[in-house]
Structures are given as C-alpha cells and as structure tokens.
Amino acid sequence: MMREICSEDVERLSEIYDPDNEDSFISLYIDPESPYESFLKRREEACRCVLKKNPSLLENFDKTMERIRDVIMKNSSREFLIIFASHKNGFFEMYTFNQKGKNLMIVDTSPYIRPVVEMMEDYEDIGLILMDTHRAKVFMLCENKLVPEKKIARNILRKHKKGGWSQARFQRIRREEIKRFMKEVALYCEKIFKDVDKIILAGPGNGKHIFLETIPKSLRKKIIEILDVDFDEDERKLIEIMQDMGKEKKKEDEEMLMNRIGSEILKGGMAVYGVREVLERAMEGLLEVVLIDKNLRIAGWICERCQLVDVGRKERCPYCGSEVSEVDVIEEIVEFCERFDSRVIFLENEELKEIGGIAGLLRYRY
Numbered sequence: 001m002m003r004e005i006c007s008e009d010v011e012r013l014s015e016i017y018d019p020d021n022e023d024s025f026i027s028l029y030i031d032p033e034s035p036y037e038s039f040l041k042r043r044e045e046a047c048r049c050v051l052k053k054n055p056s057l058l059e060n061f062d063k064t065m066e067r068i069r070d071v072i073m074k075n076s077s078r079e080f081l082i083i084f085a086s087h088k089n090g091f092f093e094m095y096t097f098n099q100k101g102k103n104l105m106i107v108d109t110s111p112y113i114r115p116v117v118e119m120m121e122d123y124e125d126i127g128l129i130l131m132d133t134h135r136a137k138v139f140m141l142c143e144n145k146l147v148p149e150k151k152i153a154r155n156i157l158r159k160h161k162k163g164g165w166s167q168a169r170f171q172r173i174r175r176e177e178i179k180r181f182m183k184e185v186a187l188y189c190e191k192i193f194k195d196v197d198k199i200i201l202a203g204p205g206n207g208k209h210i211f212l213e214t215i216p217k218s219l220r221k222k223i224i225e226i227l228d229v230d231f232d233e234d235e236r237k238l239i240e241i242m243q244d245m246g247k248e249k250k251k252e253d254e255e256m257l258m259n260r261i262g263s264e265i266l267k268g269g270m271a272v273y274g275v276r277e278v279l280e281r282a283m284e285g286l287l288e289v290v291l292i293d294k295n296l297r298i299a300g301w302i303c304e305r306c307q308l309v310d311v312g313r314k315e316r317c318p319y320c321g322s323e324v325s326e327v328d329v330i331e332e333i334v335e336f337c338e339r340f341d342s343r344v345i346f347l348e349n350e351e352l353k354e355i356g357g358i359a360g361l362l363r364y365r366y
Contacts, residue, residue: 002075005082005095007120010113014338017110018089021304021325022057025091026064027112028083029104032075036103040069043105051107056088061107063087084111098145099123109304113338114331118294118346126246127199127222128238129189132207132231133178136185138192141242146235149192178207179214186215197222200245202229224249254347257291261359262351273359275311275329282333283309285340286362292330293357294346300329330358 018024030036044065051058064087071094075081079096086092101119106112128139128146138149193199199222201208208226225245229238264271272281275298281287301324302309303317309332314324337344342360352359 002077002094002096005097005116009093009095010116010120011338011341013084013093013111013113014335016084016091017304018086019304021109021302021322022088023051023107023109023325024057024060024064024088025084025086025108025111026061026068027104027106027108028068028081028085029101029115030072030081030083031100031103032072032078032081033100034103039103040105047105047107060086060088067092082116108327108331109302109325110335112331114328114334117334117338117344121344121346124198124246124250125196126242127189127193127196128242129185129199129201129203129208129211130229130231130233130238131185131201131203131211132205133210134181134207135231136181137231138185138189139238140192140196141239141246146239146242178210182211182214185211186219190216190219193219193222198224198246198249200225200227200242202227202241204228204231254291254345254349257289257345257361258349258351261291261361264361265355270362270365271359272362274356275333275358278358278360279309279311279329279333279336281360281362282336282340282342283307285336285342286364287337287340287342287360288363289343289345290333290337290358290360291345291347291349291352292333293352294348296330296357298329300327300332301325302327302332333358 047061048058051061064085067087068083068085071083072081077096079098080100082095082097084091084093097116097119099119099122101115104115126141128141130137130139135151137151140147140149189199199219201212201223212220212223212226227241229241261271261273265273272278272287278287278290282290298311299313300309300311301314303320303322303324305322306317306319308317308319309327309329311329313326316322317324334344336342
C-alpha cells in the first residue's frame with residue numbers, strides 16, 4: 001500500500017545497500033503531472049548505454065524499470081512519487097510526498113535519499129495551539145498539511161448571576177476553572193508536541209497570555225510566536241501564517257548555527273568543516289548537526305562491503321580489495337547522518353561556501 005514517506009522510512013532506507021557493491025538500485029522521483037515520459041525515456045536510454053558492458057546489471061535495470069513503469073501506469077494519484085527499487089535485491093518501495101520536486105532518476109548501490117531529506121528539511125513540523133479561556137484547538141503542520149490533533153472545551157462560568165455567590169467568590173471560582181482547563185491543555189500539548197521544536201500560540205483575547213504563564217518551562221521554550229487570531233480562523237489562513245513564521249524561524253536558526261560554527265572554528269573547538277573532516281565524523285556518528293550547501297556535489301567512491309567512503313577516484317578498496325562504486329560523497333554523508341540521527345540542513349550561505357560548502361557541530365569532543 002502506497003503512503004506518504006516519513007523520517008523513519010528515510011532512516012531505514014539509509015541502511016540499505018547492495019551487498020556486492022553493484023549499481024542495482026533505481027531511485028526515482030516523479031511528478032505525475034509533469035511530462036515525465038520524455039524524461040524517463042531519455043534517462044533509461046542513457047543508463048542502458050552505460051550498463052550494457054555488464055549484462056547482469058543491464059538485465060536487473062530492465063526488470064526493475066519494467067516493474068516501476070507498470071506501477072506508475074496503474075497509479076491514479078497526482079501526488080509526487082518516490083520509488084526505490086532493485087530486482088536483484090527483491091526490493092520495491094513506493095511513497096508519495098505532499099510537495100512537488102524535480103523529476104530525477106539515480107542508479108546506484110543504494111537508495112538515493114538526498115532529495116527527500118532536502119524536501120523534508122524544508123517542511124519542518126510546527127505545532128499550533130489556538131485558544132481562549134474556555135476552548136482550545138491543537139494542530140500540527142506536517143509537510144504543509146494542517147492536521148487537527150484535538151479540540152478541548154470546558155463550560156466555564158462566563159457571567160455572574162444575581163443572588164447566591166458574591167462577585168469576589170464568583171471570580172475566584174472562575175479563575176480556578178480556567179486554571180484547571182489550562183492545565184489540561186498544557187498536559188496534552190506536552191505529550192503531543194514531545195518531538196516538535198517550534199510551536200505557535202494563537203487566539204483572541206488574553207487567554208493565550210494566561211496559558212503562557214501557567215505552562216511548564218519545557219513547553220514555553222518551544223513557543224516561537226504569540227499571535228492574535230480569531231478562534232474560528234480559516235485553516236488556509238492558519239497554514240499561511242504558520243509557514244511564514246516557520247520560514248522566519250528557520251532562517252534565524254540557520255544564522256545562529258553558522259555563527260556558532262564560526263565561533264567554534266576560531267576556538268579550534270566543536271566544529272568541523274570541509275568534506276573530508278565532516279565525512280570522517282559522520283561515519284563515526286559524532287555529528288550533532290551538519291550544514292550543507294544546496295548545490296554541493298563531490299565525486300567519490302564507496303566500498304559497500306567495508307562501508308568505507310572517500311573523496312576522489314579508486315578502482316578497488318584499499319582494505320578488502322573489492323571493486324568500489326562511484327558516488328556523490330554528500331549523499332553518503334546524508335546517509336550516515338540518517339543512521340546516527342544527526343540533523344541535516346541544506347541552505348544557501350556565502351560563509352558556508354567559503355569554508356568548503358559543508359560544516360558540522362560535534363556532539364562532544366573526541
């Protein structure tokens with residue numbers, strides 16, 4: 001069954017490769033609404049021309065593409081398609097993605113995940129708490145879709161009736177009810193936003209400010225913006241607001257990370273930069289975060305048997321003597337980062353280009 005790709009899928013895909021170090025995997029990124037047929041035909045012809053010197057790989061390519069074409073032909077979805085397949089390895093996985101990307105076909109020793117990592121990085125999950133003093137709606141903006149998580153409402157006393165309670169007692173009871181309501185919302189948000197770093201708090205009136213004063217510090221530090229918004233605001237408008245806030249915060253985070261890297265470089269501390277140094281630390285799982293220039297491509301080689309990667313050209317692995325495959329070293333760095341849960345950020349930054357187009361921060365000194 002086809003479904004939308006998620007970060008867990010990407011992490012698992014990063015560990016899959018051909019055991020014989022052969023270019024047996026086809027990674028295909030296709031927009032069904034584009035004139036993709038001419039693109040596919042051109043890429044297939046070029047790949048067959050290169051693979052014809054190896055009959056077994058050519059056969060694998062043809063059989064893999066036969067299945068891919070069959071699945072695409074039967075596909076009725078208009079969403080962006082991502083396919084990873086290898087007839088030789090009995091592997092076929094097909095996903096959708098909510099945003100369109102460029103048509104791309106890569107033949108390699110493993111699934112080519114760099115494009116989907118870039119697309120996911122562009123659409124970071126953002127939480128939204130929309131509330132007043134007696135109602136709350138909790139949302140998640142996931143890959144550009146607003147997903148309702150929960151609606152919470154309480155019958156909180158709104159007006160003081162004649163007789164019975166004094167005005168002071170009425171206000172005290174009302175404050176206690178609001179406090180209990182806010183606590184319930186906070187407990188739910190702590191749970192649902194456990195893995196979310198950015199939350200927008202919005203709503204009419206003073207309820208959101210009361211809420212901010214009552215929530216735990218762990219939740220408060222995730223709130224990036226407080227906005228005056230009607231409780232029944234149109235969802236499309238909410239998405240637009242959240243996207244704008246997310247982009248602003250993303251830019252601020254990137255600048256902060258570049259400043260931190262620059263400071264650590266001056267101190268000779270926790271920063272690494274340049275492809276070789278970043279590659280070595282990525283293979284060791286020592287990186288907390290990696291910043292990569294969006295246009296950076298570096299030719300290299302990989303021995304899938306030893307999981308050894310390096311820049312430049314080689315015919316055989318210097319350790320086991322196996323034939324090696326040509327790779328984009330940046331793609332291999334991305335795969336190692338996925339395996340070790342290191343954050344990857346693709347960006348355009350002149351300072352980053354000047355230090356080799358790639359830099360990272362270490363988890364700890366080694």
